[in-house]
Amino acid sequence: MSAMTDDAAGIEPAAGFIPKEASIARREMLRQLARSKTFLIGCVLVGFWVFWAIASTWLIPHDPLEQTDAILQSPSFAHWFGTDQFGRDIFSRVLAGAASTLRVAPLATLLGVTAGTMVGLVTGYFGGIVDETISRIVDAVLALPLIVIAVVALTALGSSDVTLIVVIGLIFTPPVARTVRATVLGERQLDYVQAAQLRGERAPYIMLSEILPNISGPIVVEATVRLGYAIFAVAGLTFLGFGVQPPSPDWSLQIAENYTLLSAGTYWWTVLFAGLAIATLVIGVNLVSDGLQQVVDQ
C-alpha cells in the first residue's frame, strides 16, 4: 500500500513540473542568446536586409527598373551608389535586391529541412534496409559539389526561382536527413520513447509528438546552417544564370551583368555594392547560426 502511494506521490509533482521545466529551459536559452554578441550582431545584419526586402518598395529613392540616359555614372549626391549600364540607380537596386535572395534561399531551406526531417525521422526510427539504401543514395549525391548537381538539375528542369527552390531544397534533403537520423538514433533508446511504445502509441505519433519536439534544437541549428549554404548556392547559381532572370534587381545578377565592364577598371560601383550586400547577409546568417549552435550545444 505504502509503496503505491509513494509511487503516486512521486509521479504527481513530476508531471506538474514538466511544462515548467521546459519553459525555464527555454527562457534560459533566450537569456543566453540575448547575451551572445555573435548572435546579436548576426540578427542586426539579417534584420537589416529583411527590413529592406519588405520595405524597399516604398522607401527607395528610384524605381530599380527605370532606365535613364545617365549611364555608368560614378557615385554622386543624386545616385549614392552610381548608375549601371542602363542608367538604373544602383542604390535602389541594391536595397530592392534583398527581396529575391530572401525569398528563394529561405524557401529552399524550409523545403530541405522539412523533407530532411521527415526522412531522418523515418530512417532513424525504423532503421534496416530502408536506412541502408537511403544512406547509399545520400553518399552518391554528396559525392558531388552542390553547385554541380544543381547545374545538371537546373539544365534539365529549366531556370526560374521555383525550380531553384525545389532543386536546392531537394539537394538539402539528404544531408539534413543524415543529421536528423543521427539524432533520432540517440533518442530512440531513451525511456520516454520506450514508454510511449509500451503505451501502444503508433509510430507516426511517437515520431512527430514525442521525438520531434525533443530534437527541435539541433534541427533549428541545422536550418540556420543550411540557410547560409542556401544563400551561397542561390548566389552562385544566379550568377551563372540559373536563377532569377533580368531585369530583376538581384545582387548576383547585378554582378553577372556588370563584371565584364570591369576591364575598363573604372566602373567598380556597379559590382562592389551588390557584393558587399551578399557578404553582409551571409556573414549575418552565419553569426546567427554560430550563436545558436553555442547555446544549443550547452
Added chain:
Amino acid sequence: MSGRWSTQRPDAPQTGAQIYRFLLKRLGYALITLFILSVLVFASASLLPGDIGRNILGGLASERDVAIFNHNAGVDRPIVVQYLDWISGFVRGDLGTSLQYNVPVSSLLGPAFINSLKLAAVAFVLVVPLSILGGLVAGLRRGSLTDRAITITGISFTAIPEFVTAIVLILVLGLWLGWLPVSATAPEGSNVATQIEYLLLPSFALVLILFGYIARITRASVIESVDADYTRTAYLKGLTSRQVVGGHVLRNSLLPTIAVVATQVGYLIGGLLVIEKLFNYNGIGLRIYTAAQNKDYTMLQSGVLLVGVVYLVATLVADVLYSVLNPRIRYGSAE
C-alpha cells in the same frame, strides 16, 4: 595511453591485413557510390523535357534533320542501351561525342581537366600550409585576440560566395594596385612562372573559401592535442615548447586535417565552376557550365561523372593516407 602519439608504422603482418580490408571496403563503397552517381547523372541528363536534336539544332531545323541528328547521336535508342553504351565507353576512356562540337568529348575535357588541375594545384599549394599555420596559431593561443581574428575572418570568407570575393580581389589587386593580371589565362607559350602569376588571382578566391574550414579543423585538433596527456607528459619530460608543438601537437593535428583537405576537393571543384566562368578560364568547370548552357548532354554527363570520380579518388587517397599515417585508427576500432 602511452605511445598514442607515436608515429611508428604498425608492424606490417598484423595490421597490414586490416588496412587492406579497410581499404578494400572503402573501394567497394566508392564503386557503389559511383554506380548510383552515374545512374543519377545519366537519368537527369536524359529524361528531360524536349527533343535533344531540337535543342541542339534549334527551332528552325526541319523534322527530318532533327530525326537524323538524333539517330546519329544514338539518342533514339532505348534508354538502358544508351546508358550501358555510355558507361562502358566511360570506363574504357571513351567519353562519347560532344553534341555541340561533334568532336570526342575527351578531346575537349582532357585539356580543360589539365587547366583545372593547374588552378586547383596553385590554390592547394597556397591554402594548405596557410590554413594549417592559421589553425595552429589560433589553437595554441586559444581565446586570444589572434585566435578570434583568425577564426572569424576564416568563417566569414568561407561563407561569402567565391565570385564576390573574386570581384573584390580583381578590383583591389588587379585594377587599383595593378599587382596581378586580371585574366587567368596566360598568353600562349608562357613559361611556368608566368602561368602561375596569371593563376594567382583566381586561386586567392578559392584560398579564401577553403582557408576557414581547414583552419577550423586544425585549430580544433590542436586544442585537443594540447589538452591531451601525451602533451603534458612531453612538457614534464622537459621538452621545449618548440619540440612539443613540432613533435607532438602538430603531428597529431595533421591527421584530421588531411581528411578534411581531401573532402575539400569537392568544394574546390564546385568553386571552380563559378571561378572559371568569372575568369573565362577554360577548365572543366567552364566546360560543364557551357555544356549545361548549350544542352550538350554527352559533355555534361561525362564532365559531371569525371568530377565525381575525382572526388571519390581524393576521398580514397585520404583514407589511405589516414590509415598509413595513423596507427591508432583501425577500421575495426573506428566502427
